[in-house]
Ligand SMILES: Cc1ncc(COP(=O)(O)O)c(C=O)c1O
């Protein structure tokens with residue numbers, strides 16, 4: 001493991017103790033910027049990558065660069081997800097890092113394995129989260145694995161496959177009237193009972209638990225290792241609070257400092273709000289609220305304001321934000337599934353829609369290497385508003401009727 005010395009502010013590098021994982025930077029708050037903290041490690045020697053091939057085939061193969069040792073891990077074999085070449089997004093082949101292969105079928109397992117391991121190590125009595133999406137499902141699963149209770153607070157309207165998934169792991173899911181109520185209750189529980197928060201629980205949001213975010217560095221390590229230490233030019237992912245965006249940036253930045261890679265990829269934030277794009281256009285640190293008239297279909301990334309940590313990762317990777325509407329998301333999701341056989345949650349499809357936009361505009365050049373991160377499986381969408389349930393039309397049990405139906409319904413004529 002890498003021994004963290006302290007937490008430091010992502011923006012101003014002010015130091016905080018390791019148990020300040022439930023706070024924002026007070027100094028930046030005085031400047032009007034809500035900034036997350038991140039673990040800082042001792043300078044030490046540059047680590048070697050030579051012994052990686054002998055390490056376990058999970059993200060804990062990189063335990064030397066995580067704040068816990070492999071034997072302390074609450075693990076379900078997460079990470080080391082495949083990279084698959086596909087066509088069809090305006091660029092020739094692109095590479096998909098398929099995170100739907102993780103134990104709870106999303107990339108949030110990377111955060112959950114590290115966060116819950118830390119919670120168990122420090123003796124936290126319970127895991128608590130305000131996410132009823134993939135982060136909640138991952139927290140519920142890893143809490144079950146650790147033998148810890150998990151409380152999930154949601155607000156009216158949450159339903160569908162992910163809620164059932166959380167309950168199946170034994171998580172205690174409760175609904176309060178509003179989003180603000182969730183955070184109000186969780187803040188009290190963290191303060192009074194020491195519940196370990198894995199998600200944001202106060203506003204303006206700074207991002208999730210900084211210890212857990214370390215897990216996302218492994219996405220960068222894996223991509224670099226899978227590309228034989230010659231990473232892609234671009235790395236594109238859907239962004240909500242920017243936990244993964246920041247973690248990936250930190251991972252690439254570390255590898256560059258260690259001499260493992262020469263160049264870091266440019267990062268692309270595929271967002272629904274346009275908050276990061278607005279922060280870049282105005283050259284300001286704190287992404288503004290960009291209100292919308294209606295909810296996005298991309299439930300998992302549907303916020304009106306991005307975080308400072310996301311802005312930081314984009315700025316320092318010479319990155320770009322792309323705002324996407326429902327039409328682009330649905331189109332990318334359906335093309336990915338029917339064209340490549342990869343089922344993505346509609347939020348995940350944002351990455352592919354963004355590749356389309358940037359390739360068409362010429363920002364991504366034809367000879368550049370692009371990785372898009374498929375963050376969660378399409379099965380997660382079932383039961384959500386706006387997601388059609390595709391049934392199987394009935395047909396008489398003879399081949400003539402079947403062939404007729406194939407022609408009429410599916411336009412398939414033999
Ligand atoms: C499928 C999916 N993709 C992307 C994200 C964005 O996560 P982050 O907070 O790391 O930006 C989420 C967040 O819930 C998600 O569920």
Ligand SMILES: [Zn+2]
Pocket residue numbers: 009010011012013014025026027028029035
């Ligand atoms: Zn600060």
